[in-house]
Amino acid sequence: MKRYLFVLRRPPYCGSRVQEMLDIVLTTAAFDQEVALLFVDDGVFQIKKQQQPLPYGMKDTAAIFAALAIYDIHHYYAEAESLQERGLKPGDLLLPVQELYRKEIAALQSGFDLVIGT
Amino acid sequence: MLKYAIQINSSPCHAQAGDTAYRFICAALEAGHEVLRVFFYFDGVYHALRFSSPPEDELQITARWTELARKHALDLVVCVSAAQRRGLLTGNEAERLGKRDNDLAEGFRISGLGQLVEATLLADRFIVFGA
Numbered sequence: 001m002k003r004y005l006f007v008l009r010r011p012p013y014c015g016s017r018v019q020e021m022l023d024i025v026l027t028t029a030a031f032d033q034e035v036a037l038l039f040v041d042d043g044v045f046q047i048k049k050q051q052q053p054l055p056y057g058m059k060d061t062a063a064i065f066a067a068l069a070i071y072d073i074h075h076y077y078a079e080a081e082s083l084q085e086r087g088l089k090p091g092d093l094l095l096p097v098q099e100l101y102r103k104e105i106a107a108l109q110s111g112f113d114l115v116i117g118t
Numbered sequence: 119m120l121k122y123a124i125q126i127n128s129s130p131c132h133a134q135a136g137d138t139a140y141r142f143i144c145a146a147l148e149a150g151h152e153v154l155r156v157f158f159y160f161d162g163v164y165h166a167l168r169f170s171s172p173p174e175d176e177l178q179i180t181a182r183w184t185e186l187a188r189k190h191a192l193d194l195v196v197c198v199s200a201a202q203r204r205g206l207l208t209g210n211e212a213e214r215l216g217k218r219d220n221d222l223a224e225g226f227r228i229s230g231l232g233q234l235v236e237a238t239l240l241a242d243r244f245i246v247f248g249a
Contacts, residue, residue: 114183
């Protein structure tokens with residue numbers, strides 16, 4: 001088994017980007033690997049509560065994040081500066097993230113076999 | 119000697135990442151390393167378009183992959199779902215979807231994301247090219 005850290009840094013609703021990234025995350029989890037997610041930059045918006053894409057005919061990717069526990073994905077990290085710069089608090093998010101400061105991110109990454117960004 | 123798995127995420131016309139990946143792969147093979155698989159995802163699937171026809175004085179990117187695959191028996195895999203989203207269909211798939219098309223260039227094959235995850239598991243190093 002390998003340990004995968006996926007770094008999500010794009011906002012939601014970038015075409016099919018978030019969906020395609022989530023497909024990699026879910027497939028990796030389906031292979032019974034250890035998977036964690038790190039949200040940085042505009043990626044923190046991907047798990048903001050109260051997204052309402054359906055009236056605009058877009059897929060609700062936030063709902064997929066809410067279902068990640070079914071795939072045994074339980075470790076979520078968010079960069080504290082990214083949240084602060086965007087006026088977000090952990091309570092605004094759909095997932096129970098552990099906040100890490102920018103200077104702590106390298107240490108987090110060093111605990112994984114693969115760090116995969118998009 | 120290391121085993122490498124490679125993922126390419128950006129289109130050939132819009133970013134340099136695919137060319138950088140190509141050069142990396144050539145250098146790795148020349149140095150005696152093994153490239154287990156090259157996986158084309160996101161807009162990276164555009165590398166595999168059979169009918170891409172750039173002007174003669176530009177890089178012949180798709181033809182170059184076909185040649186590299188032939189020379190080194192490289193496994194060039196295009197993600198089926200990413201390809202279908204973008205209208206890149208092989209004959210079989212097109213028929214199943216009620217369409218007529220055969221867009222995949224020689225040397226590439228279509229498969230699923232499981233092939234990507236398997237490659238990351240088998241490889242000593244996994245490198246993603248393109249944002």
